[in-house]
């Protein structure tokens with residue numbers, strides 16, 4: 327399960343490390359890239375493909391540049407992260423100011439002003455009584471934290487057997503072993519089994535691949551998909567299930583928005599069985615769909631929100647688990663505490679950057695900008711539906727998946743070999759060559775994922791569409 331652009335790429339001859347090595351060679355020899363098939367960078371003689379590692383050196387707004395000076399549209403905001411765009415000096419300055427004042431202090435029995443201010447601001451922006459913020463350094467840790475809290479909460483409140491979790495097929499929730507158990511992508515998990523036991527999967531909300539009898543009725547499909555959660559709770563035993571982890575719009579598999587009524591029904595089910603609803607908003611929060619927290623975009627109030635990525639627009643790492651007052655209540659008493667933490671959770675520099683980032687959101691009205699422009703983005707991408715290979719365009723806000731199909735009428739998808747030739751053999755490189763950094767992904771059916779910085783508008787939507795069109799119109803020739 328690799329998702330990297332395996333691009334044929336000539337190294338730049340003039341960028342070197344301090345030790346005098348070409349950056350591309352030092353990358354090949356020393357850097358272990360994430361979810362990356364390294365053979366493509368090895369020499370031909372070693373069985374490799376001899377490709378050079380793509381090196382991105384600079385960003386400004388929605389554009390990035392590589393080490394040869396080539397310009398690209400950042401169609402994925404790095405990795406669903408850079409909401410306010412690249413090159414914002416005020417975020418760099420906020421980081422420098424905080425590093426000078428207090429570079430580091432942990433949140434272990436002590437606090438520092440920026441973590442306090444950020445916790446208060448997140449609580450103010452979160453729905454309902456989600457008022458308690460536990461900081462992490464990223465999304466997977468936030469998911470891990472949420473599962474641990476769910477287990478401890480039920481132990482403290484007289485339901486000690488409630489510990490299992492339910493999540494959806496093909497969903498990605500991170501790589502720590504608990505979060506990986508919650509993840510629904512077998513290829514990401516098989517090398518690390520046995521994982522944390524107690525994680526069960528239900529169908530996702532891929533309407534394009536819904537059971538035939540539900541394809542024409544989105545509401546009925548939503549009801550059907552939500553009821554699979556009730557069924558799983560019944561199968562496992564309500565006394566054993568602690569939480570349901572769902573993204574507002576599921577990323578992996580290619581952007582599955584919730585059908586109408588889905589979250590309303592999920593909330594009912596969670597209340598009925600006393601199971602916590604965790605809204606995993608590592609991608610969807612901070613304006614990606616249009617609101618600060620995406621549960622507001624779909625009108626539900628979870629018990630826990632997990633978030634990360636866009637909180638600082640990536641200028642410094644941070645994540646958070648935001649829990650309801652009810653969940654914190656047992657921790658206010660006696661000797662009880664949450665035996666969990668991270669040295670760098672809520673790092674002062676990251677917290678300061680997050681505050682400055684949220685200032686930009688407010689000053690520039692970024693959430694409103696997304697709400698106003700999302701329908702135009704969708705309309706622009708939907709023009710691609712005239713291409714035979716484009717089966718579906720779906721998503722919400724500034725977050726879209728374009729599913730590629732072999733046969734549009736039957737919705738037949740590609741087999742593994744075809745996917746390999748199409749995504750890795752052609753699309754990743756061709757898109758990059760066309761000046762569009764985005765992601766061709768086959769963790770579910772093959773999709774192109776788009777999640778650009780939130781600052782773009784119609785001219786950039788058109789530009790993205792025309793680059794995609796130029797690449798996709800030739801795609802069939804490469805099967």
Ligand SMILES: Cc1ncc(COP(=O)(O)O)c(C=O)c1O
Nearest residue numbers: 464465466498499500606608609
């Ligand atoms: C929904 C969701 N949860 C969790 C994670 C893990 O976040 P991180 O990579 O920051 O650990 C991701 C990462 O993409 C994600 O999309």
